[in-house]
Amino acid sequence: MHAVLRRLWGENRRRGDTLLACGLLGFSGLVVREANRLPPPFFDPLGSAAAPRLVAGLLSLLGLILVIRWIMTPLHTMPDPVDGSLRATPVSALAIVVAPIVYLLLMQFELLGFAPASTLLIIALAAILGRARRPVMIVSVPLAVVASFGLNALLTRFFFIDLPQRSFWTGAI
C-alpha cells in the first residue's frame, strides 16, 4: 500500500495526475447524481440524462487509466522536466485570482462603479505582475486611470453597454 501511494504521490507529475484523477472522479460523481434526478425519456430512446452519464463514465474511466498508469510505472523512470528559465511564484498566482474577485464584489455590492474599481484593479494587477517595481508603477498608475475612465466613457456612450455605475460613496460616477 505504501509503495502504491509513493508511486501516486512521489513526484510532481504523479501528484498532479493523481489530483486530476480525484477531481475527475468527484466531478463525474456530481454529474451522475444530477443526471439521476432527471425524469425518464419520453421523446427518444436516450433522454436528457444519457449524454451526461456517458461523458461522466468516460471521464471516470480516463481518470482511472491515469492512476493505473502511474501505479504500473516505477519511480524515477520519468523524472519531472526542469525548466531553468522560469521560477514559480504561487503567491502571485493566488493574488491575481483574489484581486479580480475583490474587484467584482466591489461592483456587485455597489461599493464602487466600473471606472474607479477598474483603476484600482489595473494598478493591483500591474503591481503583482511587475513585482511592484517603481518604473512599472510609474507607467501603470496613469495608464490605469486613462484606460479605466476612457473605456468607461467609450463603452457606455458609444457602445451603450450598461456597465455598473452605482457607487456607495458617491451615488454615481
Place this chain on the structure above:
Amino acid sequence: MLGELSQAFAFIFQPWPFFWVLLGTALGVFVGAVPGLTGGMLITLVMPLTFFMDSTQALVLLVAMYVGSVSGGLISATLLRMPGTPSSIMTTFDGYPMAQRGKPERALALGIGASLIGGLIAGVFLVLLSPPLSRWAMTFSPWEFFTMVLMAIVLIASISQGSMVKGLIAGFLGMAFAMPGLNESDGQLRLTMGIQDLSAGFNLLPVLLGVFVMSQIIKEAYELHKTPTALDPGRGRVLVKLAEWRRHSVNIVRSGVIGTWIGILPGVGASISSMVAYATAKNFSKTPEKFGSGHDEGIVASEAANNANVGGALIPMITMGIPGSPIDAILLSALILHNLQPGPLLFITNGDFVWALMAAYFVANILMFIIMTLSVRTIARVVVINKAYLLPVIFVFCVVGAFALSNRMYDVWVMIGFGVLGFFLDRVKVPLGPFVIGFVLAEIFEVELRSSLQMSDNGFWGILDRPIAMSFLAVSLAMLVWPFVQQRRLKRQRQLQEAKG
C-alpha cells in the same frame, strides 16, 4: 465560382471592410509576435466588440486576426528564440541560429515570404474545395454528423500535445461543461444543481475568455520568466530575391499542401502542420544535417505549413461547421453569436458571407506580407514589452466582454471560474484546445446522436446502413487504437535490438 469570388473581392476592397482586414491583420501580427499572447486570446477578446458590427465585417476582422497572429509568431521565434504562437515552435530551430549568425533579415524574409505563399496555396484549396465539400456534406444524415464530431474529438485528442488520455480528458471535460442548462432536444432543464443562473448553462464567450485569457494571466503571474533579450533585426532589406524562391519552390509547395491537408483534419492545429512539414522537408533534403543550425529549408517549411493550416482549417468550419483548430472553434462561436448557423447550408443561406470570408483570407495574407516586411523592426522592439502593462488592461477588456453579453455579473464570475480551471488544467498538462472544441461540439454531438436514434429502426445498429458514418467511426477507432499498437511495436523492436546487441 469566379464571379462570386470577384464580387467578394470588390466587397473587401470597399473602405470599411478593407479597414477591418487591415486592422485585424496588424493587430494579429502584433499579438502573435508577443510571447504569451495568442491569436485565440485576441479573437476572443475582440468578439464582444463585434456584437455591434455587421456580421460579415465582424467575421472578416476575426479571420484577418487569425491570419496575422499565426504569421506574427515568427518574429519572436527568430529574434527571441521564443515562439510567439505555438505554431512557430519549429521556426525557432533554424530562425534563431540564422539570426545569431548575423543574418536576421534573411531569416525574417524567408519566414514572411513562406508564410505568404503557404497562405495563398491554402487559399486556392479553400476556394476550390469548399463548394463541392459543402454540397457533399448536405447529403449527410445525423449519423454522419454524429460520427464526424466523434472523429474530431478523438483526432484532436490523439494528435494534440502530450498524452492522448489527457487530450481525451480535455475534450470530454469540455463536453461535460456544455451540458448544464436547458437541453435543446427536449427542453429539459438539467445539471443546474438548483442554481437559477445555470438554467441558461455556461455561455460560450465567458468560457472562452476564462480558458484562453484569464488562465494565461494567472500563468504569467505564476511563472516568473527571465526577461528575454531580442537579437537586433539588422538594417538590411527584409526581402529575398525571386531566384531564391524558385530554389525553394518544391519545399514551399509541399509544405503548403501538408499544412492545408492537416488543417482540413478536424481539430488539428497549426503546430502539428509545421512539425510534419519540417520533418518531411528534412527527410527530402540533400543537406539534412544542416537542419537545426540555421537552414533556409527549415524556416520555409515551418512557416509555409503553419500559415497554410489557417486556410485548410477554415474548410471544415465553413463547409460542415466542424472546427479545424481551437481558433476555428472560437470563430464558429462568433458565427453563432452573429446568428449565422454554421454547417453545409451556410453556402446556400449566406453565400455572399462565405465568399467574403475567403476573399478576406487572401487579402489578409497579402497585407500580412506588406505589414511584416515594412514594420518588422518596429514590432521587434515591441515584442519585449513588459506584460505588467498589457495584461491588466486586457483583463478589464475581458470583464467588459463577459459582462456585455447579457449585462449580468454572473458571466464575469463564470469567466473567472473557467480561468482558474484552465490554469489548473494547464498545470497538469491537460491541453486547452480539445477542451474548447469539446465545449463547442457537445451540443451537435448530442443532438445528432439523439436524432439518429429517433430516425433509426434498429437503434444504434442503424449506423450500419450509412457507409460514410461507418468510415468516420472506423477512423475514430483506428486513431484511438493506433498509439497503443505503435507503442507495442516500438517495445518489441527495442526488445529485439537488445536481444541482438
